Amino acid sequence: MLSYQHVYHAGNFADVHKHLTLMLLLEHMHSKPGSFSFYDSHAGRGYYDLASPEAQKTREHETGITAVDEPEKPKTAAARYVKLVEDFRDKHGETAYPGSPAIAQQFMRHGDRMFLTELHPGEFQHLLDNLSHYKTIEMRKSDGLEFVARLTKPHHLRGIVLIDPSYELKTEYRxxxxxxxxxLNNxxxxxxxxxxxxxxxDRHKQMVRSLLTLGGSTAFETRLMAPEDIVGHGMKGSGLIVFNAPEGFAETLRSAMIEMKDLMFSPGAGDHTIVEGQPL
Ligand SMILES: C[S@@+](CC[C@H](N)C(=O)[O-])C[C@H]1O[C@@H](n2cnc3c(N)ncnc32)[C@H](O)[C@@H]1O
Incomplete structure (x- = not known):
């Protein structure tokens, strides 16, 4: 029985971290001529309304996207993420917040494809309502990890796979x-x-060790720690393991995340670290 609904958490500091990372990966794909595919194993409902009763109940976005000040003198890619959210709000309303599928949609060109899996029946219905008019998107109400485990190389060879579970069950880490x-075998x-x-x-630690070992020098961890005063709901930070990122990506992400955390938290608060995988 699935009970997690992302609308309670949409726009929190972890979403900002994840979505800025995703935007940078999509920008890389978009900058090259060949088509690409984007797969989102746990799609959620596509985009969210931060004025909804659910989002207002937790108010997590208030220490995430809502706290982000516009950079006065943008130094990094963080400003492009702030602009992406603003442009989305121009179209969908001033309290709208784009989730990963809506962000990816901004980068889809003719020939690019998007595949979304979402298991929660209610969330899947919202996803259909929000995004089914885009013909480049294929949506399935099915298990995201099963779907990713069976992916094979598509005819256009480039792809991004986002794996973003709710970790409702401790077994999900394994x-x-x-x-x-x-x-990675397929x-x-x-x-x-x-x-x-x-x-x-710290229940993530075993999984992170396994993933960094699996990826070796093709993988790195990006870790955002929140300042102590905003640690809520037991979450003190947000992490991603990225495999096969383009050259120089970790450095670009590092500078963007340092600027973003200063815009979102107070300057100098919180911490962002990159941990490189070791050669196998
Ligand atoms: C963290 S949210 C996804 C947020 C979304 N990727 C974003 O960034 O906007 C996780 C989603 O996974 C869904 N979910 C839970 N178990 C799943 C499974 N086994 N397969 C696919 N989706 C699942 C939940 O219903 C929830 O909508």
Whole structure:
């Protein structure tokens, strides 16, 4: 029985971290002529209304996207993420917040494809309502990890796979590691980004070790720690393991995340770290 609904958490600091990382990966795909595919294993409802009763109940976005000041003198890609959210709001209303499928949609060109899986029946219905008019998107109400484990290289060879579970079950950490093992066997050249929460009990650590070992020098961890005063709901930070990122990507992300955390938290608060995988 699935109970997690992302609308309670949409736009929090972890979403900003994940979505800025995703935007940078999509920009890379978009900058090259060949078509690409984007896969989102746990799609959610596509986009969210931060004025909804659910989002207002937790108000997590208030220490995330809502706290982000516009950079006065943009230094990094963080400004492009702020602009992406603003442009989305121009079209969908001033309290709208784009989730990963809506962000990816901004980068789709003729020939690019998007595949979304979402298991929660209510969330899947919202996803259909929000995005089914885009003909480049294929949506399935099915298990995201199963879908990713069975992916094979598509006819256009470039792809991004976002794995963004809700981690409602402790077994998901183990399942994600197993899924990545199968996925890298089937399609070794795709870019994979695996998100996880950093909770106070550090239950992510075993999975992170396994993923960095699996990826070796093709993988790195990006880790955002929140300042202590905004650690809520047991989540003290947000992490992603990225596999097969383009050259120089970790450095670009590092400077963007340092600027973004200063815009979102107060200057100098919180922490962002990159941990490189080791050669196998
Ligand atoms: C963290 S949210 C996704 C947020 C979305 N990727 C974004 O960034 O906008 C996780 C989603 O996974 C869905 N979910 C949970 N278990 C799933 C499964 N086994 N397969 C696919 N979706 C699942 C939940 O219903 C929830 O909507």
């Amino acid at each position: 399942d994600v590691a197993r899924t990545m093992m199968r996925a 399609w070794s050249s795709a870019i994979y980004a695996v998100w996880y929460p950093i909770l106070t009990d």
